[in-house]
Amino acid sequence: xxxxxxxxxxxxxxxxxxxxxxxxxxxxxxxxxxxxxxxxxxxxxxxxxxxxxxxxxxxxxxxxxxxxxxxxxxxxxxxxxxxxxxxxxxxxxxxxxxxxxxxxxxxxxxxxxxxxxxxxxxxxxxxxxxxxxxxxxxxxxxxxxxxxxxxxxxxxxxxxxxxxxxxxxxxxxxx
Numbered sequence: 001x002x003x004x005x006x007x008x009x010x011x012x013x014x015x016x017x018x019x020x021x022x023x024x025x026x027x028x029x030x031x032x033x034x035x036x037x038x039x040x041x042x043x044x045x046x047x048x049x050x051x052x053x054x055x056x057x058x059x060x061x062x063x064x065x066x067x068x069x070x071x072x073x074x075x076x077x078x079x080x081x082x083x084x085x086x087x088x089x090x091x092x093x094x095x096x097x098x099x100x101x102x103x104x105x106x107x108x109x110x111x112x113x114x115x116x117x118x119x120x121x122x123x124x125x126x127x128x129x130x131x132x133x134x135x136x137x138x139x140x141x142x143x144x145x146x147x148x149x150x151x152x153x154x155x156x157x158x159x160x161x162x163x164x165x166x167x168x169x170x171x172x173x174x175x
Contacts (some may be wrong), residue, residue: 012035015080019114024089025059025149026115031079044163049074059149061099061120063090089117096122102147103134106168115149125175132172138163139171 014035018027032039040046042055051071058067067090072083091097103119107125118124119134126133138145138158145160159165 018081018085018089019112020151021053021090021116021118022114023061023117023120024086025061026153027089028055028059028113029153042157045075045078049078051075061097063097066090066093083121085136091117091121098122101136101150102152103136104147105132105134106153106172107132108158109152110164110169113153115152119125119167127172128145130172131174132169135168135172139168 008100012039014033016027016031016037031037032042032045034043041113042059044074046053046055048140049071051074054071055075057063060126067087070084074084075081076083101117103124104115104120107129107130108116108127119127124134136146137143140158140161140163143158143161143163145158151159152165156166158168
């Protein structure tokens with residue numbers, strides 16, 4: 001006699017509002033860890049959406065192939081975000097993205113704590129608002145730790161040397 005199939009408990013996801021200019025990896029990090037969602041990996045979302053492991057690639061700024069409307073709609077329906085709004089968090093399809101290095105403006109981040117998509121565009125030299133070059137590593141003496149989406153969204157200081165982002169602003173060079 002075959003065993004009855006057990007129903008998986010339905011997970012209730014809390015809505016997280018996307019921030020203006022926020023990158024898709026930043027949003028998904030905030031979504032997965034915010035307001036009780038506690039999804040340590042993107043695999044549950046992509047499995048439920050039926051789109052394969054694409055979300056893990058998107059969280060690393062890997063958009064080849066570029067996300068299509070079907071994928072955005074499938075993920076969006078789970079998290080309560082329209083495909084159009086998710087697409088706004090992506091780089092323009094024609095733009096190259098810096099993939100292996102997280103770049104950010106500490107001055108912007110202090111006012112608006114999320115990772116901006118524009119910071120990852122290869123064509124972006126610096127912060128237009130503050131006229132400062134973007135940071136990709138901690139400027140602390142002897143530190144040089146690379147930033148990660150998780151570290152900049154979880155802390156307001158370098159995980160290795162403890163330098164606060166507020167102090168990092170003075171190390172950002174003008175451009």
